[in-house]
Each structure stands twice: as C-alpha cells, then as structure tokens.
Amino acid sequence: MNIRQIEVFYAVMTNGTASRAAEVLRISQPAVSKAIQELERDIGFALFRREKGRMFPTSEGQMFFREVEGSFSGLVHLKSAAARIRDFGSGEIRVASLSALSTNVLPRALSGFQKKHPNVAITFQAQMSSVVKDLVASGQFDVGLAADEIDIAGVDVRPFARYRVSIAVPSGHRLESADVIRPQDIDGEAFIALSPEDTTRRSAETIFFNENIKPKMVLETPYSTTICAMVQAGMGIGMVNPMTAEPYVGRGLSLRPFEPAVYFRTLLLLPPNRQPSRIVSDFVEEVMRHSVFQD
Known part of the structure; x- marks a missing residue:
C-alpha cells in the first residue's frame, strides 16, 4: 500500500466514478483501475463491486474510506505546508x-x-x-x-x-526660536551626546574641533529616543534623528535644523x-x- 494508491481510492470515493477520478487526477481510467486493484491486493479485501463497468464501494470499502478520510486530510495539510514553505519559506x-x-x-x-x-x-x-x-x-x-x-x-x-540631523531643544530654551542652529550656538550648552562610536557624533565632533566649540557634555547614550526624553525633561539639547523625535515634537521638545549638515546613515x-x-x-x-x- 502506498500514498498514490490511497490518493486514487480517495478520488474515486469522493468523485463517484473511476472516470471522474481519472479526470481529477489527470491520469487514464485504466491507471485508476490498476491502482485500485493493487490496493485491494495489498490490503487483502475488496473495496468495490464491479457491475456493468461501474464500481460500487463494498461495506469494507466504506469502512476503509472513513479511516482514509482522516489520514488524507493530514496528507492534504502536508502538501499545503510544503507548498507554503516552497513559496514563502518558514511562515x-x-x-x-x-x-x-x-x-x-x-x-x-x-x-x-x-x-x-x-x-x-x-x-x-x-x-x-x-x-x-x-x-x-x-x-x-x-x-x-x-x-x-x-x-x-x-x-x-x-x-x-x-536622515539629516536635527537639534532637539526643550520648550522655552533660548534656541527654540532659532531658524537654524550653528556650531557656535552650541558652545557651552548642556549637551546630551550619542555614544563615542556613533559616526554621527564623530562627524559633529570634527566640526566642533575645527571651530573650537566645546559643548558641556551632561550625558551619553546610544539612543536618540533617550536623548529626546532627556531633552524633554530639560537636561539640555542634543542631536537626534528627526524620525525618532516625531512623537516628542510639541510635547516639551522642538526640533531645529543644524548647519553644516550632518547625517544619520x-x-x-x-x-x-x-x-x-x-x-x-x-x-x-x-x-x-x-x-x-x-x-
């Protein structure tokens, strides 16, 4: 007994005739008959009565079909799972x-x-x-x-x-009204900085060094969200990704453009x-x- 024989038996039972089963399975009717005969030989009892070229399930065939239905639904699930994995991966x-x-x-x-x-x-x-x-x-x-x-x-x-860097400033800060914040505006300001390994911070530090700008470092963090929260709390100003700052804007924090341009990549x-x-x-x-x- 093999899966192909069970598939043919299931097709005959669910479609009513061997000819219709052959159409569904896209095989010849003789191939259907041969698979059923081989299955009957393997399991040791008749699944169908043959009368005038038609096949009628025996009582044993009906009993066997009830068992096959449960197993076949599992087989259909496996085929569906295989197709899903083939087309989409692991799910x-x-x-x-x-x-x-x-x-x-x-x-x-x-x-x-x-x-x-x-x-x-x-x-x-x-x-x-x-x-x-x-x-x-x-x-x-x-x-x-x-x-x-x-x-x-x-x-x-x-x-x-x-993303082009913005400067986050707390509400009421003197730089809140500035159209653009430049390095000299940051000199001596309480500053919340990104981590030293951050390439954006390194770019800013090069600008600060070249212009002899010395912000007052009050805190370091790898996260722009943390900078926004600290700015919102009034600890100082900081360079942030404007995308990250969106939820904070207008809630105790404002963003201002910084020149020269520095970027988060x-x-x-x-x-x-x-x-x-x-x-x-x-x-x-x-x-x-x-x-x-x-x-």
Whole structure:
C-alpha cells in the first residue's frame, strides 16, 4: 500500500466514478483501475463491486474510506505546508532594528507587510546596532536595520536610509526660536551626546574641533529616543534623528535644523550566503518603501 494508491481510492470515493477520478487526477481510467486493484491486493479485501463497468464501494470499502478520510486530510495539510514553505519559506520572519527606527519606520513597514501576509508569524527586537549585526550574521534573524558604525564583515549590506540631523531643544530654551542652529550656538550648552562610536557624533565632533566649540557634555547614550526624553525633561539639547523625535515634537521638545549638515546613515542587513525566502524578499521590498535619503 502506498500514498498514490490511497490518493486514487480517495478520488474515486469522493468523485463517484473511476472516470471522474481519472479526470481529477489527470491520469487514464485504466491507471485508476490498476491502482485500485493493487490496493485491494495489498490490503487483502475488496473495496468495490464491479457491475456493468461501474464500481460500487463494498461495506469494507466504506469502512476503509472513513479511516482514509482522516489520514488524507493530514496528507492534504502536508502538501499545503510544503507548498507554503516552497513559496514563502518558514511562515515566520525575524526582524531586528536599531532603536531609532523601532518606533516609526519598522511599525509602518511591519503593518504593511502583515496586511499582505496575515498568517506569517513576526518576531521583532530593538537592539543596539552591533547586536543587530550579530543576530543577522549568525542567522538567528532574517533582516536587520543598523547604523553605519558597525563592522559589516559577515553580513550582506545595502544602504537603507539617510536622515539629516536635527537639534532637539526643550520648550522655552533660548534656541527654540532659532531658524537654524550653528556650531557656535552650541558652545557651552548642556549637551546630551550619542555614544563615542556613533559616526554621527564623530562627524559633529570634527566640526566642533575645527571651530573650537566645546559643548558641556551632561550625558551619553546610544539612543536618540533617550536623548529626546532627556531633552524633554530639560537636561539640555542634543542631536537626534528627526524620525525618532516625531512623537516628542510639541510635547516639551522642538526640533531645529543644524548647519553644516550632518547625517544619520542606516544599513539593511541580510544573512550572508543565503537566498532570501519569498517572505523575506517581500518584507525587504516593503521596508525599502519607507527608506528616506534626505539632502
């Protein structure tokens, strides 16, 4: 007894005749008859009575069909699962992102993706960029978004977005009314800084050094969201990604452009030497719709 014989038997029982079963299975009627005969020989009893060229199920055949129905539904499920894995991958996607994009870009991209793939399980983590890179490089996560300060060895990389730095200032601050904030405006100001390894901070420090500007460093953090919260609390001013600052604007915080221009640059990461599944490709396409390259 094999799966093909069971499939033919199921087709005859559900379609009523051998000829209709042959049409559904796209095989010849003699092939249907042969498969049924082989199945009967293998199981040791008759499944059908043959009368005037027609096949009528025996009582044993009816009993056997009830058993087959349960097993066949499981087989159909397996075929469906195999097709889903073939077309879409595992049915799940694991995404990691730097914190700066975890409250704006990623929710929008994941929402758009979920509408297209409502049955795909999504795992999402917001981490430091170095951790995001490690998760993707090890294959634990399928897609990552990270700042460009990371070592990109061991991951496939493509540019994702570039955001021009804004200066976050607390409500009522003297710089809140400035059209543009320049380096000399920051000299001596209480300043909440990004981590030393951040490329945006290093670019700003080069500008400060060249112009002999010395902000008063009151706190360091790798997260633009933390800078926004500290600015909102009145601790000082800081350079932030304007996307991250969106929820804070008008709630004790204002944004002002900074000149000369400094940028946050982010990368999209994929595991190395792995062909993306259709699910991953669809997510990458969706998230790239939300990428921005500001001048």
